[in-house]
Amino acid sequence: MTAATIRPATEADIPALVALEQGFPEEDRFSLRTWRRLLRGHALTYVAVSDEEITGAAVFLLREGTKVARLYSITVAPAQRGKGIAGALISAGEAGAASRGCDRLRLEVRQSNAPAIQLYERHGFRVMAHATSYYPNGETAVRMEKAVNPAVSHPI
Numbered sequence: 600m601t602a603a604t605i606r607p608a609t610e611a612d613i614p615a616l617v618a619l620e621q622g623f624p625e626e627d628r629f630s631l632r633t634w635r636r637l638l639r640g641h642a643l644t645y646v647a648v649s650d651e652e653i654t655g656a657a658v659f660l661l662r663e664g665t666k667v668a669r670l671y672s673i674t675v676a677p678a679q680r681g682k683g684i685a686g687a688l689i690s691a692g693e694a695g696a697a698s699r700g701c702d703r704l705r706l707e708v709r710q711s712n713a714p715a716i717q718l719y720e721r722h723g724f725r726v727m728a729h730a731t732s733y734y735p736n737g738e739t740a741v742r743m744e745k746a747v748n749p750a751v752s753h754p755i
Contacts (some may be wrong), residue, residue, distance in 0.1 A: 603647035603654055603684050605691045610638055612646055615653040619674055626735045629672070643668070643695040647675070647684045654679040657688035659696060659704070668696035668747075670706035689722050697747045704747055707733060707740040719743050 608616065613634045620628045629637070637644055637658055647655035655675040659668045670692060675684045689704075696704060707730065708715045724743040733740035 603649040603679070603682070603687060605645055605647055605687050608638060608644040608646045608656065610635065612653060612656075613638075616646070616656055619653060619656055619676060622677060623674065624736075627672075642671070643692055643699075645688055645691045645695075647679075647688060649679065649684075655684040655688055657685075657692055659692040661696070661699060661701070666700060666702045668692065668699075668701040668704050670704055685718055686722055689719075693745075693747055702747050704745045706743050708743065709734060710739040710741050716741060716743075719745075 613631060616634055617629070617631060641661045641663070643659040643661065645657050645659075646653045655673075657673040658671040660671045661668055670689070673685060673688055675688075693704060704724070705727075706719065706724065708719065710729070720743075722745065724745040726741055727744045728742040730740040730742060732738075
């Protein structure tokens, strides 16, 4: 398990969130404006904090009228990978989604990102479809879904 603390993100975290995404493909990074919109909108955004530093983040989108939350983005600092942070972030999102009446989590992941697909499968996600040419570079996305466990509906 991780020694990181998981908590809701705040606007004060935005500079660290932008820095954390520097390892993402440029077209997948969020701008300052996008982070502000996510933190003010229909999203659950969590950060992992280790030694007073943000070491991971996850964004779950919510839409009115649906019981599906979407894992929109997740990242963990390279030096912190393999320590359970991504799993802790997924669990926080699942709890938050369940507390808001969601019964499923969905996501899209690059087909070439085998480590992420394996992570999601370990956390109960299953492949439901493939979307060809989903990403700007033409790469296929793997669409995955997981039933939300209502027993974890204790929001962070």
